[in-house]
Amino acid sequence: MTGDATAAIETRGLTKRFGSHAAVSGIDVTVPRGAVFGFLGPNGSGKTTTIRMMLGLAAPTSGTIRVLGHDMPRELHSVLPRVGALVEGPGFYPYLSGAANLRRLDTADRFAPSATRRARVERALERVGLTHAARKKVHAYSLGMKQRLGIANALLTPRELLVLDEPTNGLDPQGTREVRNLIRSLAAEGTTIFVSSHLLAEVEQVCTHAAIMSAGELVAQGTLDELRGVGRSELRLLTPDAGLAIHVLGSFGLSAETTDAADGSALVTATLLGQTAEPDALVAALVGGGVRVRGFSIERPSLEDRFVALTGEGFDVVQ
Amino acid sequence: MSSDAVSEVASSVSRGRPSVGWALLGSEISVLFRRRRTWAMLAVLALVPILIAIAVRVTRSTPNGGRGPAFLDQVTQNGLFVGVVGVLISIPLFLPLTVGVVAGDSIxxxxxxxxxRYLLIAPVGRVRLLIVKYLAAAVFCLAATLAVVVAGTLIGIALFPVGPATLLSGDVIGVPETLIRSLLVSVYVTISLLGLSAIGLFISTLTDVPVGAMAATIVLSVVSQVLDSIPQLDWLHPWLFTHYWLGVGDLLRQPISWDSFGSNSVLQAAYIVLFGALAYGRFSTKDVLS
Structure with missing residues (x-):
């Protein structure tokens, strides 16, 4: 990954202490322009604190932040109009309608022209599918609707960078899909998207890059393939002829292991390292060798495996 | 307008010159007056002179001059004074209560x-937000005072005779002159509340709990009035922001005595500068973690 001046976000040694506790300790994040960057980590690992510092809401204890090529928080006034954000859940005036809330927040941005305010608000509401509820008071909104209104707020003016903190929080599966599609279409328009989440499947489906936080430190960063570990995929074969299969796979230089599966079959697994035979050739050889193939798949390790390996299992996450 | 046209418009003007930002002040004031709470407070304030007028009318008794606020005994002869009486009764508690709610709630x-956080990342600019919040609180001070004076004057006209009024100095003034004096009283009381608004704004930057900021602001206004009534502390009195609150009477003499008006304005300006600076010092570097 390059650390050139055109990175959308670049932090160096970014640290935030609350008293003696370091919420974020010395992280170097580089978000390339045009990337959909997943910012992963268990709850309490410092994701939101990092985002707050990137947006100038909190001052770093030490370290530097450059957003769209400008120092934050020093050049906040020229940077933030080009950035849309959803931080730690939506925040709205419950006694105002959805549209009135967006107009209100839009007046806070001195670069947002008043002449097009109504049209831009309508367009943003349409984009997140809230046109029907535009005149409804926000206290009558469901959590998912508030979340979508929060995303609409981030889309009021054309943005070069979107920072979305847990954008699918509180959304039902349809809403989650819509947000994913929205992220894809925004990314296709060239917007850099920085999305924090603890939902790995989310990140895996939309992101091109990711970083993993654990206990305030950055434990991994790179493209999704780099993170998963390219080439370290696993072969899974379901067959009653385990011994024969191990022999055939051995002739390809693969060391296989067997575990018992249902219906008198055995599950044969082998790690594929780098350049090995094509899956098609492997199946042909197995069948040719008299192995009854009941199931065959090549599985790449999920981001989840990598995530758990880096941040700990279950409730034992590093604090 | 088609959606394509909208996005075209939006992208063509988005990086232009920034506006001065009056839109935010307009939005702030409109949000303030779209809250039911604001109207409820103004309605309660308007009820104060209405209840006084009804009580006086129903009992038909003329309170003796020694008791009750100044001018209460004049109400039966001249309804135009109901507004002024209402504002005198509201100054110690009701007006600071509502101003404390609005100013304490501001940040x-x-x-x-x-x-x-969404205003700040818009980005609103922290100083600009403080100024807009303060101006909106000042507008509320005026609205609150006018609610009492206008409601009082109207109910007075409805229930009592209207005619020339006798001032504290014994002079008699006509109806138009009386209405002008009522407006002057409103201006005086509004100015009196500006220092308290600045204190409320500062306290509001200290916490994320609006009720706490409101209560603290209101308590301070009571404490200041209590200190002002302790003779042993007379050296302190000229510095208390409530010291000239009841000096309205000076505007009801002939000729008008502008002494308290001037001293009050200077004192309130000093409080605005002091607590405005404190609010700036606190808020401009505050980590917003709410």
Missing amino acids: AGEASAGTL
Whole structure:
């Protein structure tokens, strides 16, 4: 990954202490322009604190932040109009309608022209599918609707960078899909998207890059393939002829292991390292060798495996 | 307008010259007056002179001059004074109560609703937000005072005779002159509340709990009035922001005595500068974690 001046976000040694506790300790994040960057980590690992510092809401204890090529928080006034954000859940005036809330927040941005305010608000509401509820008071909104209104707020003016903190929080599966599609279409328009989440499947489906936080430190960063570990995929074969299969796979230089599966079959697994035979050739050889193939798949390790390996299992996450 | 046209318009003007930002002040005031709470407070304030007028009318008794606020005994002869009486009764508690709610809520309310972070990343600019919040609180001070004076004057006209009024100095003035004096009283009381608004704004930057900021502001206004009534502390009295609150009477003499008006304005300006600076010092570097 390059650390050139055109990175959308670049932090160096970014640290935030609350008293003696370091919420974020010395992280170097580089978000390339045009990337959909997943910012992963268990709850309490410092994701939101990092985002707050990137947006100038909190001052770093030490370290530097450059957003769209400008120092934050020093050049906040020229940077933030080009950035849309959803931080730690939506925040709205419950006694105002959805549209009135967006107009209100839009007046806070001195670069947002008043002449097009109504049209831009309508367009943003349409984009997140809230046109029907535009005149409804926000206290009558469901959590998912508030979340979508929060995303609409981030889309009021054309943005070069979107920072979305847990954008699918509180959304039902349809809403989650819509947000994913929205992220894809925004990314296709060239917007850099920085999305924090603890939902790995989310990140895996939309992101091109990711970083993993654990206990305030950055434990991994790179493209999704780099993170998963390219080439370290696993072969899974379901067959009653385990011994024969191990022999055939051995002739390809693969060391296989067997575990018992249902219906008198055995599950044969082998790690594929780098350049090995094509899956098609492997199946042909197995069948040719008299192995009854009941199931065959090549599985790449999920981001989840990598995530758990880096941040700990279950409730034992590093604090 | 088609959606394509909209996005075209939006992208063509988005990086232009920034506006001065009057839109935010307009939005702030409209949000303030779209809250039911604001109207409820104004309605309660308007009820104060209405209840007084009805009580006086129903009992038909003329309170003796020694008891009750100044001018209460004049109400039966001249309804135009009901507004002034209402404002005199509201100054010690009712007006500071409502102003404390609005000023104390200004920043803390946005923080607790979660809207503060969205205003800041818009970006609103922290100094600009403080100024807009303060101006909106000042507008509310005027609205609150006018609610009492206008409601009082109207109910007075409805229930009592209207005619020339006798001032504290014994002079008699006509109806138009009386209405002008009522307006002057409103201006005086509004100015009196500006220092308290600045204190409320500062306290509001200290916390994310709006009720706490409101209560603290209101308590301070009571404490200041109590200190002002202790003779042993007379050296302190000229510095208390409530010291000239009841000096309205000076505007009801002939000729008008402008002494308290001037001293009050200078004192309130000093409080605005002091607590404005404190609010700036606190808020401009505050980590917004709400």
